[in-house]
Amino acid sequence: MTDQATEIETFSALTDKEPQKPPRSQWRDVWDQFRKHKGAVFGGGFLIFITLGVIFGPWLWDVDPKGLDIRNKNWRPIYTLLWDSSVTAGWAHPFGTDQLGRDILAQMIAGGRVSMAVGWLAMGLALVIGTAIGVIAGYFKRLDFWLMRFTDLVLSLPILPLVLLAVTLFRQPLNSRFGPEGGMFILIVAVIGLTSWMQTARIVRGDILALKEREFILAARSIGTTPGKIIRRHLLPNVISPIMVSATLGLATAIITESALSFLGVGFPSDYPTWGKLLADAVQRMQDFPERVLLPGIAISLTVLSVNYLGDGLRDALDPRIRGR
Amino acid sequence: MLTFTIRRLLLSIPTLLFISLIIFMLLQLAPGDPMAQVPLTVPPEVKQKMREALGLGQPVYVQYWKWLVQFFWIEPQVFIDYLTNRSFLLGWLPDTALYQGELRVISWQTRSPVMDIVAQRMPQTMWVVGLSYVVGIVIAIPIGIYSAYRHYSIFDQAGTFVTMIGFSIPPFFTGPLLIVIFSVYLGWLPSIYDTTHVVNDWASFKIQLQQMIMPVMVLALQTTAQISRYMRGAMLDNLNQDYVRTARAKGLSESVVVMGHVLRNSMIPVVTVIALGMPAVFGGAIITENVFKVNGIGQLLLTALFANDLPMVMTLTFIFAILIVLFNLIADVLYGLLDPRIRYD
Numbered sequence: 212m213t214d215q216a217t218e219i220e221t222f223s224a225l226t227d228k229e230p231q232k233p234p235r236s237q238w239r240d241v242w243d244q245f246r247k248h249k250g251a252v253f254g255g256g257f258l259i260f261i262t263l264g265v266i267f268g269p270w271l272w273d274v275d276p277k278g279l280d281i282r283n284k285n286w287r288p289i290y291t292l293l294w295d296s297s298v299t300a301g302w303a304h305p306f307g308t309d310q311l312g313r314d315i316l317a318q319m320i321a322g323g324r325v326s327m328a329v330g331w332l333a334m335g336l337a338l339v340i341g342t343a344i345g346v347i348a349g350y351f352k353r354l355d356f357w358l359m360r361f362t363d364l365v366l367s368l369p370i371l372p373l374v375l376l377a378v379t380l381f382r383q384p385l386n387s388r389f390g391p392e393g394g395m396f397i398l399i400v401a402v403i404g405l406t407s408w409m410q411t412a413r414i415v416r417g418d419i420l421a422l423k424e425r426e427f428i429l430a431a432r433s434i435g436t437t438p439g440k441i442i443r444r445h446l447l448p449n450v451i452s453p454i455m456v457s458a459t460l461g462l463a464t465a466i467i468t469e470s471a472l473s474f475l476g477v478g479f480p481s482d483y484p485t486w487g488k489l490l491a492d493a494v495q496r497m498q499d500f501p502e503r504v505l506l507p508g509i510a511i512s513l514t515v516l517s518v519n520y521l522g523d524g525l526r527d528a529l530d531p532r533i534r535g536r
Numbered sequence: 537m538l539t540f541t542i543r544r545l546l547l548s549i550p551t552l553l554f555i556s557l558i559i560f561m562l563l564q565l566a567p568g569d570p571m572a573q574v575p576l577t578v579p580p581e582v583k584q585k586m587r588e589a590l591g592l593g594q595p596v597y598v599q600y601w602k603w604l605v606q607f608f609w610i611e612p613q614v615f616i617d618y619l620t621n622r623s624f625l626l627g628w629l630p631d632t633a634l635y636q637g638e639l640r641v642i643s644w645q646t647r648s649p650v651m652d653i654v655a656q657r658m659p660q661t662m663w664v665v666g667l668s669y670v671v672g673i674v675i676a677i678p679i680g681i682y683s684a685y686r687h688y689s690i691f692d693q694a695g696t697f698v699t700m701i702g703f704s705i706p707p708f709f710t711g712p713l714l715i716v717i718f719s720v721y722l723g724w725l726p727s728i729y730d731t732t733h734v735v736n737d738w739a740s741f742k743i744q745l746q747q748m749i750m751p752v753m754v755l756a757l758q759t760t761a762q763i764s765r766y767m768r769g770a771m772l773d774n775l776n777q778d779y780v781r782t783a784r785a786k787g788l789s790e791s792v793v794v795m796g797h798v799l800r801n802s803m804i805p806v807v808t809v810i811a812l813g814m815p816a817v818f819g820g821a822i823i824t825e826n827v828f829k830v831n832g833i834g835q836l837l838l839t840a841l842f843a844n845d846l847p848m849v850m851t852l853t854f855i856f857a858i859l860i861v862l863f864n865l866i867a868d869v870l871y872g873l874l875d876p877r878i879r880y881d
Contacts, residue, residue, distance in 0.1 A: 250700075367864060368555060369856030371819040372837055376562060376849060379841050467706045471823055474708040475838060487708070494712050494827075498720045508709035516704035523700075 244528040251524020254517035261514055265327050268320035276321040276484060280312035288315075288502050306506060310496070315489075319506060322484035326466055326511070329399055329485075333465040336404025338411060338458055342450075345415025346442055350423060359416070366409045374468065377402050378477045391480045399472065399479075403465050411457045418450045452529035459522030463515045470511050486511050541869050548861045553604075555857045556850075560600050563846050590644060603850065606641045611651050614640065645845045653848070654833060654855070660731055661832030665821045668752040672759025673810060679760070680767025680806075684775060685794060695764065702761030707754050707820055711827030714750050725750055729830040751828040758820060759813065766809045770802035777801075804874045811867035815860040 245251060286307040287298040306315040348358035378398060385394035422428065423446070431441050470487025472478040479485055481492070486507040493503030574583060592599075640649040679699075683692035719727035726747050735744050774780065775798055783793045822834030829835075833852060840848035 364551060364554060367551060367857065367860045368558070369815070369819065369853055369860060371822055372853045372856050373559070373562070375822075375838070375841055376559075376853065380562065380565065463704070470706060471708055475823065475826060477841075490709065490712070497712055497716050501716045501720075504709075504712050504716065508705075508713065512701075512705040512709060515706070516701060519700060519704050 241528045245524050248520075248524035248527055250520040251528075254520030254524070257513065257517040258521060261323065261510075261517075262327055265320055265323035268323075269317075272316055272320060274314045274317040276313060276317040277482060278313065280308065280314075282312065283308055284310055284312040285500070287500075288506075291502075307500075307502065309492075309503065315503065315506065318484045318489060319486075319510060322486045322489050322507065323510060325396070325479065325483070325485040326469060326487070327514075329396070329403070329469045330462050330466040332400045333403035333407070333469070334458055334461040336400060337408040337461050337465075338454060340404065341408035341411025341457070342415050342447075342454060344408065345412040346419055346446065346450075348412070349416040349419025350438065350442060350446070355416075358412075362409050362412050365406075368406075370406050371468075371471075374402050374406060374472065375475065375477055378472060382477075392483050395479050395483075399469055403468050407461055407464055407468075411454065411461070414453045414457060415450050418453055419446055422446055422449055452525075455529065456522055456526045459518050459525060463518040463522070466511065466515055466518075537869075537872055540872060541865075544865050544868060548865060552854075552858065552861055555861075556604070556607075556854050557600070559850055559853050559857070560603065563850055564596055590642075603641065603847070606639065607851065607854070610638050610640055614649075614651065641847050641851055643840070643845055643848045645840065645843050645848065650848050650851045653836065654852070657831060657833045657836050660729070660830050661818070661821055661825070661834065664729075664748065664751050664824070664830055664832065665755065665817055667748065668755035669759055669814065669817055671752055672756035673763060675756065676760040676763035677767055677806070680764040681771055681794070681799060683764070684768045684771030687772065687775075692768075696768075699761040699764050702757045703765075705757075707758060707823050708827060710754050710757060711750070711824060714754065715827075718750065727828070729828045731831050751824050751830060754824050754827070755817060755820060759817060762813060763806065763810060767802065767806050770805050771798060774798045774802045804871065807874060808867040808871045811863050811870060814863045815856065818856060818859055 283299075283304070285299070286301070286304045288307045289302065289305045291298050304314050304316065306319065308314055309318070344358055344362065348355045348362075381398055382395065385398050388394060389397060428441060428445060431445055436444070469478065469485065470490070473485050473487030474491040476491065479488055481488070489507040490504055490511070493500065493507070497504045574586065578586075594602075641651065642648070643650045643653060646653065679695050683689075683695040686692055715727045718725045724746070726743075727750075729747050729751060733740065733744055733747070735741050780793060780798060783797050784790075788797075818834075821832065822837060824830070825832045825834040826838060833855070837849065837852045840852065
């Protein structure tokens with residue numbers, strides 16, 4: 212008798228009418244795993260902070276970044292007063308002013324706007340191209356060979372020299388059409404986007420190739436779903452995690468490439484601040500005013516660092532094999 | 537393996553040709569005019585003659601063909617002549633005298649052969665880039681091994697953090713930062729790389745060492761960050777394998793297990809990453825050379841670009857492309873040689 216009773220109790224879980232715990236969605240699991248990665252949470256938070264900061268900064272600190280004030284030039288940042296009370300510094304310009312009296316905090320905000328906008332847009336462009344090529348190559352067998360040969364070819368192009376080349380060569384015609392700032396913006400976003408889609412395409416293609424053979428795609432095909440619908444409804448949602456991870460990498464590279472171009476002197480025009488441009492302009496006077504190199508440099512580095520940590524955390528969180536542990 | 541190598545070598549020829557065509561077409565679209573610096577008082581027909589003297593009068597495909605012939609046929613002849621004539625290594629061979637004074641790729645800035653200038657600039661880049669790569673690898677591999685072996689230890693956490701920082705800080709920030717600290721405040725190291733400096737005794741060797749430390753370390757930081765991450769990942773993959781347990785079970789010492797068994801297997805992917813990363817370091821050298829004023833090929837490319845010197849830009853960009861294709865090939869071949877599981881044939 213007692214034996215039977217324990218046996219029934221062991222299998223009592225089978226008689227449950229409904230699950231004992233409420234069902235959890237996939238994204239909740241992802242979020243729980245993501246929260247465990249301290250660096251990723253911190254990186255994500257910093258990225259949101261800096262993005263909001265450069266978007267809403269001009270309203271909080273409404274000093275014109277291009278406004279010249281030659282009487283108040285070469286102010287030092289406010290913190291230099293801590294160890295040297297003889298410098299000109301004050302709350303009117305917390306980060307100081309440059310050699311033409313432009314407020315550095317306002318310039319940093321304006322520069323961050325451009326750098327972040329270039330980063331986000333170039334990453335978006337690279338993602339769209341990479342995903343499109345990856346999906347098409349993975350799904351349509353006839354195009355696979357040629358598209359992947361093309362990807363390999365672009366991968367073996369010398370990217371930085373070609374980017375330098377393209378930016379110098381096409382500056383003039385675009386500037387005359389869209390103005391010096393708009394033209395340069397379009398050019399840099401396009402050049403970075405067109406040269407950084409290859410990794411995304413390769414990863415997406417690999418995943419699509421594996422997914423395509425699964426039963427649910429066969430089922431979808433058997434009820435007459437068109438290829439376009441299969442891609443949109445069934446394949447794209449399943450490759451969203453590698454796309455998100457390569458998005459973070461793309462954002463980091465785009466910000467660094469834009470700053471490198473500005474630093475080498477082929478980027479935006481000189482009165483148009485970006486973080487790279489501010490850094491490059493300050494290098495000439497870094498002996499007297501090291502903070503002008505440090506501030507934009509730290510801004511670039513911290514943003515890229517936070518994006519990289521975010522990518523690390525996302526990779527762990529989106530990988531179901533790691534998530535279980 | 538040999539057939540695979542030969543097939544890859546043959547396949548890289550059309551790739552390189554196609555890349556050269558892309559670069560050439562991009563340059564053809566350039567709106568810049570090499571005659572823009574010529575004074576306005578020079579009459580247009582003279583300008584036209586000057587343009588033709590630079591080889592611009594002919595149709596595009598003739599220009600491209602001429603460049604191909606000059607780069608792939610005449611320049612190797614000059615190089616072989618140099619090898620058999622003056623070089624230290626092969627100078628004992630009879631002089632070949634292949635080059636009979638045909639037109640070579642001429643720079644528009646200096647009106648001298650492009651490859652001669654490249655040959656002058658190459659040693660500086662090679663020294664800085666090559667040394668930084670070696671230094672980076674030598675630092676990265678022990679860090680990767682140890683942080684994988686002591687997974688989640690303080691060393692591992694700190695190492696991962698430092699490599700992440702090295703990954704994120706761009707060289708155009710670390711360069712000026714090091715200059716501010718070591719050249720301006722401390723005054724230990726020169727901020728400009730002096731290429732004319734000749735090493736002939738210990739004192740001058742010390743100066744050479746001092747001026748090389750900063751550019752080498754800036755580039756090495758990037759390499760270290762990348763390679764130690766790969767090394768750590770590869771070691772972690774291998775440390776949990778069954779053969780490691782077997783090796784420990786039969787009583788091998790820990791050092792033999794880690795350094796002999798695990799390390800050798802983990803080096804396979806790392807070696808290919810090292811080969812693949814080489815061209816990227818040359819690319820990064822463009823920025824570092826600009827920061828430290830090293831007059832290597834990166835700086836040559838920049839000045840040529842600003843001076844609208846199209847033959848120089850074309851040749852240099854193509855040299856970068858050759859490096860990438862070559863190192864991709866080396867990586868593939870090495871992977872096949874090192875890993876017996878990979879069979880290409």
